[in-house]
Amino acid sequence: MTLVRFGLALFALCLFAGGTGAREERDESFSTAAGFALIKDFDTGSVLFAKNADDPVPPASTAKLMTAEVVFHELKEGRLKLDDIFDVSEHAWRDGGAHAHGAATFLALHSHVRVEDLLRGLIIQSGNDAAIALAEGIAGTEEKFAEMMNRRAAELGMAKSHFANARGKFDPSQRVTPRDMALLAEHVIRGYPEYYHYFGEKEFTWNRIRQLNRNPLLSMDLGADGLKAADAADGGFGLVGTAVQDGQRLILVINGLNSASERTEEARKLFNYGFHGFDHRVVFPAGATVGAASVYGGSSDQVALVSERPIVLFAPRGESDKLLAKIVYTGPLAAPVEAGREAARLKIWRSDMLVVDEPLKTGEAVPLGGITQRAFDASLELAGDAVRQALKGQWAHKTP
Secondary structure, three states: OHHHHHHHHHHHHHHHHHOOOOOOOOOOOOOOOOOEEEEEEOOOOOEEEEEOOOOOEOOHHHHHHHHHHHHHHHHHOOOOOOOOEEEOOHHHHHHHOHHHOOOOOOOOOOOEEEHHHHHHHHHOOOOHHHHHHHHHHHHOOHHHHHHHHHHHHHHHOOOOOEOOOOOOOOOOOOEEOHHHHHHHHHHHHHHOOOOHHHHHOOEEEEOOEEEEOOOHHHHOOOOEEEEEEEOOOOOOEEEEEEEEEOOEEEEEEEEEEOOHHHHHHHHHHHHHHHHHOEEEEEEEOOOOEEEEEEEEOEOOOEEEEEOOOOEEEEEEOOOOOOEEEEEEEOOOEEOOEOOOOEEEEEEEEEOOEEEEEEEEEEOOOEOEOOHHHHHHHHHHHHHHHHHHHHHHHHHHHHOO
8 A cells, every 4th residue: 555655764864863783973063054955966856954035034145046046937938038138227337237236247327238238247247227117127126127037046946035136136025045045056957058158158248348257166176057146245155056076966055144154164164074974875765656546536545656756765874863754735736737737746744854855646547436435435525625614613612
């Protein structure tokens, strides 16, 4: 039975995390000076380390990663081309250029610039003027572009993030979480291989002004190849970065550091911890049955739930922390049910840290059952609703 196999797998998983025998000594005091942090394995989505990963913080210039995603999406959908020309408005020049005393590409007022050059200014130089020019060229205004950013964020599952502008300028409503930004980074790397190389370019010259990439990871010996850094008085120094060592790619999000040098050192420490401090075990291979969901009115009363990629648990060497695993269902399934429909999520916690949060999809289609079966399932569902309403009424009656 599917659910029994799920329980046995978790039992094996617990043995892996807290079994007996010879074990390496572990540094129980590992910590980071970052107020917010998350390390994520790119291939599996498993979280290795998290600190306040679901708490909102101002994104500052890392918001430009969302700006870049919207531009990439428009390019991929064919609504935009790299050779399209956008005008540099007075707003982009005055509020995003050198006059604003922030990062700038030094675009000339009323000049005409190719989308690809604006992308390089956005990503490499972190140009606020480039961000505004892209936003206005695509959506007409920066405010309407922010609406596009929020629609895309919702489509990507960034449930706790909200964007107010394309450049990361402070706004009380503009907040992200490390977990959401790691999800965005994973999507950008995986979804746009034809554009991702811009993040790894180490310099860009515009208007005869040569500027180096503002991502400090690119000058370190970590195997880093991109994404975005941020310096802000309101949110501290932070970054969304990625690196590859021995075929493993990690995504790192940190925020709340006091200086650029502290950000650099904490990034190095966290990457080294992520690459060298963990053992891992495949709990479920890709495509394996993880659980089952009930189906109403179908030819079968349940359907297998599978994960498209392997479910892998990373545990610090020598760790004996407890694990908690749950399948969280999105709701009852009514036939007909198509194969590949997301129906639940597998969540695994290591102590109080959410380390696995993977969608589970239906493993096969379930067609409509006979009329007798559908009527029986409908009566059960109605009975269940009646019981739930009765319990709700009793609880409300007892509550002062």
